[in-house]
Amino acid sequence: MSKLVSGLLSNLRNTMILSSIITLVVVGGYMHHAGGVDATFIQAVLRFVHLVFGIMWIGLLYYFNFVQLRKMPEIPAELKPAVSKYIAPEALFWFRWAALLTWVAGVLLAYNRGYLFDAFALGLTSQNPQHAFIGMGMWLATIMFFNVWVFIWPNQKIALGIVEADADAKAKAARTAMLFSRLNTFLSIPMLATMGMNQTIFG
Numbered sequence: 001m002s003k004l005v006s007g008l009l010s011n012l013r014n015t016m017i018l019s020s021i022i023t024l025v026v027v028g029g030y031m032h033h034a035g036g037v038d039a040t041f042i043q044a045v046l047r048f049v050h051l052v053f054g055i056m057w058i059g060l061l062y063y064f065n066f067v068q069l070r071k072m073p074e075i076p077a078e079l080k081p082a083v084s085k086y087i088a089p090e091a092l093f094w095f096r097w098a099a100l101l102t103w104v105a106g107v108l109l110a111y112n113r114g115y116l117f118d119a120f121a122l123g124l125t126s127q128n129p130q131h132a133f134i135g136m137g138m139w140l141a142t143i144m145f146f147n148v149w150v151f152i153w154p155n156q157k158i159a160l161g162i163v164e165a166d167a168d169a170k171a172k173a174a175r176t177a178m179l180f181s182r183l184n185t186f187l188s189i190p191m192l193a194t195m196g197m198n199q200t201i202f203g
Contacts, residue, residue: 050105057098103145130202137194144184151180
C-alpha cells in the first residue's frame with residue numbers, strides 16, 4: 001500500500017473527506033441521470049442518509065449489547081475506567097445523534113413519498129397493507145429513538161459520571177440504561193424486518 005493511501009487511511013478525518021468527495025461524485029451522477037433535482041432524486045438522497053445513519057445507530061446498539069455489556073464483567077477493575085471514561089462516551093455521542101438523524105431522515109422520506117400519516121396510522125386510514133407494515137417499523141423505530149434520548153442517554157450520563165451522583169444512583173442508572181438498550185435490541189429485529197422487506201414485497 002502506497003504511503004499516500006496509507007496516510008489517508010491512517011487519519012479518520014482524511015478518510016471521511018475522501019469518502020465524502022467520492023460519494024458526492026456518485027450522487028452527482030444520479031442527479032444527472034435523473035435529469036436534475038426532482039422528487040425521486042430527493043427520495044433517493046433521503047433513503048441514502050437514512051441508511052447510512054441507520055447502520056451507524058443499529059451498529060452501535062449491537063456493539064453495546066453484543067460486545068461491551070457482555071464483556072465488561074470480565075474486564076479487570078483497574079481497566080474499566082478506560083472504557084467508561086473514553087470509549088463509552090464517544091460511542092454514545094455517535095449513537096444518539098445517529099438515532100436522531102436516522103429518525104428524521106426516515107420521517108422526511110415517508111413524508112416525501114406521501115405515506116407518512118397513513119403509515120403512522122398503521123394503514124387504517126388507507127386500507128393499504130404496505131402502510132401497515134412500514135408503519136409498524138416506523139413506530140418501532142420511533143419507540144427506539146425515544147428510548148435513546150429519554151432513557152438510555154440520560155441514565156448513561158449518570159452511570160458514567162458525566163452527571164454527579166452517588167454510587168447507588170449510578171448503579172440504578174446503569175441498570176436502567178442497560179434494560180432500555182436491551183429493549184431496543186429486542187425491537188430492532190422486527191423493525192429491520194419491516195424496513196428491509198417492505199420495498200421488495202410491495203415494490
